[in-house]
Amino acid sequence: MHTRRTLLAAALLVPLLAACGGEDKTDAKQPTTLTVLAAASLTDVFKQAGAAYEKEHPGTKVTFSFAGSQELAAQVRQGAPADALVTADTKTMNDLGKETNAPTVIAKNRLTIATAKDNPKHITSLKDLSRDDLKVVLAAPEVPVGRYSRKVLDQQQLTVKPVSQEPSVRAVLSKVSLGEADAGIVYATDATTAKGKISTTAIPDAQNAVASYPAATLKTSQHAAQATDFVKWLSSTEAQKLLREAGFQQP
Template sequence: MHIRRSLPFLAGALLVPLLAACGGEDKSDAKESTSLTVLAAASLTDVFKQAGAAYEKEHPGTKVTFSFAGSQELAAQVRQGAPADALVTADTKTMEDLRKDTGSPTVIAKNRLTIATAKDNPKNVKSLSDLSRDDLKVVLAAPEVPVGRYSKKVLDQQHVTVKPASQEPNVRAVLSKVSLGEADAGIVYVTDATTAKNKISTTPIPDAQNAVASYPAATLKNSKHADQAADFVKWLSTDEAQKLLRTAGFQQP
């Protein structure tokens, strides 16, 4: 009698680990999430935060993390083997110099330069030639930075000599100096000026005197998520991503 009453208990005890084992198999079969790291030019900071959110919404299980810096800093990170999956620079030269480390690049957007001045332009800056005035404190990006190279190009073409108060590591640093009142003027991208329109004023640079910045995107060969990285780079050329870029002021590729 005692033995018969024990049988149901034993059967239940044996069934518990069996069910646990089955549950464990289901959990192991669950789809793992993917985390992508994208190195991106500083001028893409605002729009890429929006783009990342849109991409994640379309691709459940994929998390996109951005590292923003000057393109020359991003290039240094790639050469040092920093763990990342994709790269977007603010010029084609930087990307071309990294061709052994990347997949085939695709230009996703273009940009132009503008002169950023203190709010309401108190020093009355009207053109590139005004940036050579002795009464102005002008900041530029360093020549190693794409926006710094573009700035030098447009100034040289107009035979304008500027003695910058400082040379900054990226375009956002130039914008910050002007918006904080630490400089009277600086050359930035049109899109960056738009993000600070309540803190600065702008003096347009005519198209004939301006420079066009191209933004190529590419996967990195050391990515641990090659397929997902390629998908993200491809997505940057879709209508949804391009709409975000246009709204932010970037031009068509």
């Protein structure tokens, strides 16, 4: 009798152990979620890049938080839980040296003048932005694109009084595309995303500024190995192809 009870107890225990083992196996398959803080100008291309990366790395899910680089820097300093950071300038990244690991430049960009569709005000150069009859919008000075904009205007000794100073390049683009401004200075890649809603006036290379995009892992990342792999992947042939197609230049 004792033997039969022992065998019965053992038989009942087997499925319980199997069930427990099944739960552990399921948990082990849960993907790692990487949080990447990225400059607003990377919004469209990084959504594509994230999908491509996840396809190559089925155990990793990538989520992005897009904003002006200065906002991202503030989030990092405040201890926001994230794994990697990509800014639209080296200055912002360098200022976060204590919070990040060594950065790598993954792309470059240039400025262009965004105007209302079909350019009704006939804006043909940077000099035109100083006209009194125009409503010009620029990014705020602490925003990389705003800093680049003022640099190119200063080099041409032009005084432009913006009707507003926006927190990101996408905000500048929005003001122009919605007809709230006649013109604004944005990245060439952002202008491309608004094709059909705005027109553009090129800025000659001799008068333009080059924006560099450094990427780095955060020292507080809870997924250091995966974050390092993602940042490294941004320099891969596939990622660089996506960036070129989006209009970004080689690093």
